[in-house]
Amino acid sequence: MTLLEDLQWRGIVYQQTDEQGLKETLEKESISLYCGVDPTADSMHIGHLLPFLTLRRFQNAGHRPIVLVGGATGLIGDPSGKSEERKLQTLEAVQHNVACIKKQLQSIFEFEGENGAVMVNNYDWAGSMDIVTFLRDFGKHVGVNYMLAKDTIASRLETGISFTEFTYTILQAMDFFLLHQNHDCKLQVGGSDQWGNITTGLELIRKMAPEGSKAYGLTIPLVTKADGTKFGKTESGAIWLDPEKTSPYEFYQFWINTADADVVKYLKFFTFLPKEKIEELEQSVQDEAHLRKAQKSLAEEMTRLIHGEASLEQAIKISEALFSGDVKKLTADEIKQGFKDVPSYELAAGGEMGIIDVLINSKIAPSKRQAREDVSNGAIYINGERITDVGYVLSETDRIEGQFTIIRRGKKKYFLIKY
Incomplete structure (x- = not known):
């Protein structure tokens, strides 16, 4: 099974600009291809994963991935999928986000070897470009009518779109052209909402690159859940x-x-x-x-x-x-992870407290009578051990690494005592 056949079998291909052309190119040579992410936060989430994992599949098949972090486009804001203007971020915030995201991308790609991934930041070329150069060298090649026909822009005309976000698609198109020119990049991969931006890039390459230059676009489907709720x-x-x-x-x-x-x-x-x-x-x-x-x-x-x-x-x-229920084997760090969202109660580090008072004060039991019944009936566990003595006193020996005691009521109701 070829790479493209594998992608089709997995259901990863949504749209292609030239299916036959890309197939023939991949049969003849190893190519460079890219996918980008804008640093709108200091971390990616799992909704970002599929395009980059698709890029990694190309790397596994011998092609070179170019991973772009949008230090410049992140300052502008992609209108794709948005009904209103994004709030602009400061340069410092975007640069911090870029550094964080770069670390995360390093876990996905192999950066060493013959087809090691290349990481780029479009702020390196767009950040120092003056407005006249941008308008003369790039804006001149993209017609207003062409841009107005793009869904991402057309959908915003009624609610309003600033000139800043209107030019976003040209900035991303410029990325594709410059990567094509400087890294021989022949394919851009993106989510289905990036189709307009990708095809604008191909339009720039068609008009500005030497005649006969080959470039392609491929989008992946929106990830959905069977029950209709949002993935991730x-x-x-x-x-x-x-x-x-x-x-x-x-x-x-x-x-x-x-x-x-x-x-x-x-x-x-x-x-x-x-x-x-x-x-x-x-x-x-x-x-x-x-x-x-x-x-x-x-x-x-x-x-x-x-x-x-x-x-x-x-x-x-x-x-x-x-x-x-055998929680006493957990470390303090593991308890922080596993019990992050359970109800908790703080006890003074040096203090001791009877089990009945602990159950009442931490609201594990609604009354002393109920607390005594729970203990007597064997419904209360401390660090996984059943307690049936109503006079039991929590002491230092019940503290995991001196920081936590885990109390369980019944089979599944956990509570965390912090010191």
Whole structure:
């Protein structure tokens, strides 16, 4: 199976500008291709992943990826998918975001070797360009009527679009042309909302590059969930690649909780597992869905890719401890990850407190009577150990690394005591 056939099988190709031309070019030579991201935040989220993972598939097949971070375009704002103007960021904020995003991209690509990835920042060429040069060398080649026909701009005409965002598509087109000129870049990959920007780039290359120059565009589909809810969003917000924003445990849990209706599609989209393995997991979803083999594979592949083997092992350890109730084996750092969203109560570091008072003060039990009943009936666990003595006093020996005590009421209700 060729690379393009594999992409088609995975459902990754949404639109192509010249399918036959790209196919013939890839059969004859290794190419350079690019995908970009604007640094609108100091971390990417999983909604950014599919275009870059597609770029990595090209790298695995022997092609050279160019990874562009939009230090310049991030200062302007892409009108794609927006009903109103973006709030402009300061140069300092954008440069900070660029540095953070570059680190995350380094976990996805191989930067060494014959086809090692190249990382670029469009601020390097656009930041120092004067307005006259921009208008004469690039603006002259893009007609206003041509731009008004683009969906991203046409959809904003009623609500209003500034000249700043109106020119965004030319800035991105300029990126494609300059990468084509300086890095022999022949393909731009982007989300389906980038089709207008990609084709504008091809228009610049057609008009400005030497006659006979080859360049192509390929977009990937919008990732959706079978139930209609937005992919990559949870009750607590977006799933970030930054482990400080979304811990590796939370990241792992997001993927392992994928619905049966979505898991095979996500295995095709996001993992590098071969067709045979994915088909085997698809059969498992049909025959033994309760084992959740497909979800486990998805969670393991994605957590390993973004956060590394050690973080994957830690995420599995936390998950198994919570499932079994054997939480005393967890470290303080693992508790911070696994119990980030559970109710918590602070106790003075040097103080001791009887279990009944702890249950009342931390609102685990609504009354002393209920607290005594819960303890007597064996419904209360401290660090995974059942407590039945109503006179039990929490002491230093109940503190994990001196920082936490985990109290469980019943099978699944966890509470965290902090010191």
